[in-house]
Amino acid sequence: MKYFIVTVLSKGKKTDYGLYAEHKKEAQYLAKIKHSGMILKAVETAPPLEDQFKVFKNNLLANFKKRKLKQDSLIAAIRQLAVMTNAGISIHDSMHEIAEATSDETLKGVLNGMAEDINSGHSLSHTAGKYSFELGTLSLAMIELGEKTGNMAEALHKLADMLEEIRRNIIKFKKAMAYPRNVMIAMAVAFTILISYVVPQFKTIFEQLEAELPMPTLILLFLEHLFNTYGLYVLAGLFVFFMAFRYMLDHNKKFKYKWHQALLKLYLIKNIIMFSTLSRFTLVFSELVRAGIPIAEALETSVAMIDNLPLQERLLIVRSTVEKGGSLHAGLKETNLFENMIIQMISAGESSGSLDSMLQKVMEYYKMRFDAIIDGLSEAIEPIMLFMIAGMVILLALGIFLPMWSMGDAVQGRH
Numbered sequence: 001m002k003y004f005i006v007t008v009l010s011k012g013k014k015t016d017y018g019l020y021a022e023h024k025k026e027a028q029y030l031a032k033i034k035h036s037g038m039i040l041k042a043v044e045t046a047p048p049l050e051d052q053f054k055v056f057k058n059n060l061l062a063n064f065k066k067r068k069l070k071q072d073s074l075i076a077a078i079r080q081l082a083v084m085t086n087a088g089i090s091i092h093d094s095m096h097e098i099a100e101a102t103s104d105e106t107l108k109g110v111l112n113g114m115a116e117d118i119n120s121g122h123s124l125s126h127t128a129g130k131y132s133f134e135l136g137t138l139s140l141a142m143i144e145l146g147e148k149t150g151n152m153a154e155a156l157h158k159l160a161d162m163l164e165e166i167r168r169n170i171i172k173f174k175k176a177m178a179y180p181r182n183v184m185i186a187m188a189v190a191f192t193i194l195i196s197y198v199v200p201q202f203k204t205i206f207e208q209l210e211a212e213l214p215m216p217t218l219i220l221l222f223l224e225h226l227f228n229t230y231g232l233y234v235l236a237g238l239f240v241f242f243m244a245f246r247y248m249l250d251h252n253k254k255f256k257y258k259w260h261q262a263l264l265k266l267y268l269i270k271n272i273i274m275f276s277t278l279s280r281f282t283l284v285f286s287e288l289v290r291a292g293i294p295i296a297e298a299l300e301t302s303v304a305m306i307d308n309l310p311l312q313e314r315l316l317i318v319r320s321t322v323e324k325g326g327s328l329h330a331g332l333k334e335t336n337l338f339e340n341m342i343i344q345m346i347s348a349g350e351s352s353g354s355l356d357s358m359l360q361k362v363m364e365y366y367k368m369r370f371d372a373i374i375d376g377l378s379e380a381i382e383p384i385m386l387f388m389i390a391g392m393v394i395l396l397a398l399g400i401f402l403p404m405w406s407m408g409d410a411v412q413g414r415h
């Protein structure tokens with residue numbers, strides 16, 4: 001909604017009123033209903049600071065309240081919905097039954113809300129779009145596929161299989177990260193205790209030296225002062241920063257694009273994002289093509305579910321190329337995301353009329369690459385972990401012992 005200042009002439013006096021509307025004509029119409037007099041003009045402008053703060057607060061609270069569905073609950077609900085739909089039970093009744101049976105309050109609210117929308121005459125894909133955060137883009141894509149093919153039960157079964165595959169990858173990722181995460185947490189706790197309680201004991205000794213302290217010692221003393229004097233402020237600052245960062249990601253597309261772009265340049269993370277995206281894209285795209293959906297429509301649906309904005313932008317090139325009459329393999333080549341082997345496979349599939357089976361092989365290839373990255377994640381993180389641990393130990397050792405050695409040399413010099 002946009003904010004307008006509407007000037008109304010009433011009894012020879014001009015008065016300005018602020019209101020929200022979709023466009024200028026609607027603003028003039030609303031002003032005419034609410035206020036008597038002649039509408040002179042309607043000018044779009046920035047909302048008052050009070051309104052902007054209220055919108056910011058509401059969006060921030062909405063972010064707190066938003067909760068994604070538990071994958072186990074979502075998969076079980078989709079399985080049940082597929083079975084009941086296949087048995088001829090209406091989507092509306094099926095959702096109410098599943099909502100009554102589940103103990104997940106978030107899932108219950110989503111299913112009841114969707115059932116009410118369907119009862120009002122909306123399609124399943126339309127009402128699912130309102131719960132895109134809770135359901136995820138993959139669920140929306142497969143529900144749309146079910147409507148297009150007319151076989152919702154099969155699409156829901158396939159969706160549950162895909163979500164289980166993604167869930168397995170998430171579990172593998174968490175297991176791979178468990179050991180390095182626990183080690184780093186232990187090191188962070190130990191470092192904090194040393195900075196907060198051990199370094200202050202040496203601080204008085206260092207002050208008595210009245211000598212120029214080495215850089216590692218100065219860093220330790222600075223961290224000690226920061227932790228013990230401004231610790232709570234640092235924590236509050238980090239919390240505010242996190243909330244502001246999250247708000248910007250949710251409401252500023254340009255900021256989100258830059259952040260996603262930065263992630264694609266980070267060691268290891270770029271490969272995880274790249275191959276998880278390509279794996280999911282080829283998975284959905286191959287299923288849509290196999291179901292008989294035209295390539296342009298299949299590309300539109302598949303690209304829409306990509307979360308990373310720079311990758312989504314590059315994959316949109318494929319859809320644009322196909323819509324202009326170009327071949328699929330030419331569009332994929334233009335993105336610079338796919339290896340030459342993949343381009344040749346797609347080209348062969350287009351030439352032989354076996355594109356769906358070739359896409360299936362491409363999907364399996366990217367799934368294999370992504371699984372390999374997840375399986376080797378722990379080994380890939382170890383050098384980073386060792387480097388950070390070594391840095392902490394060296395800083396503590398040099399920061400404490402260098403001044404002690406200097407003090408020992410000074411004492412020997414006196415004798």
